[in-house]
Amino acid sequence: MAGYDLTIGTNLVAPLAGGSVRWGDPTKETIAGTATAGLWTTIKAIPEEEMTGPVNSRAHYDYTVYGGCADLGTGFDSGTILNGVMRSHSGTLPAWLRLAAAKDIQIKVDSSSYGLSYRIVLTRVYPGSA
Numbered sequence: 697m698a699g700y701d702l703t704i705g706t707n708l709v710a711p712l713a714g715g716s717v718r719w720g721d722p723t724k725e726t727i728a729g730t731a732t733a734g735l736w737t738t739i740k741a742i743p744e745e746e747m748t749g750p751v752n753s754r755a756h757y758d759y760t761v762y763g764g765c766a767d768l769g770t771g772f773d774s775g776t777i778l779n780g781v782m783r784s785h786s787g788t789l790p791a792w793l794r795l796a797a798a799k800d801i802q803i804k805v806d807s808s809s810y811g812l813s814y815r816i817v818l819t820r821v822y823p824g825s826a
Contacts, residue, residue, distance in 0.1 A: 728815040731805045740801040747780040756822030762815045764805045
């Protein structure tokens with residue numbers, strides 16, 4: 697164990713070669729707002745290094761998102777984001793949700809009957825560079 701700095705938290709990050717080991721704390725945030733009708737609206741920009749940077753700087757996110765909150769049957773999705781890829785737990789991302797430029801979570805609400813409001817609960821479960 698000599699030569700390793702160890703800080704206890706909840707998630708372990710171990711560099712591929714050399715360096716120290718650390719435990720990082722997950723962080724959770726809830727973002728709510730109103731989308732622009734029919735246009736892709738960025739609801740969260742994730743630091744590029746956390747998606748496509750060095751392996752020991754990348755982060756893993758779990759998300760739950762509601763788009764057009766009046767109809768959760770068409771405006772609900774949950775999944776993960778890792779290595780610049782967004783994956784839905786259902787197996788297919790809905791047409792109204794995407795990860796643009798491998799780092800920006802975007803939503804597109806077309807129908808005013810569903811409302812334009814959105815809410816995302818984002819949990820950073822792998823600490824990344826911060």
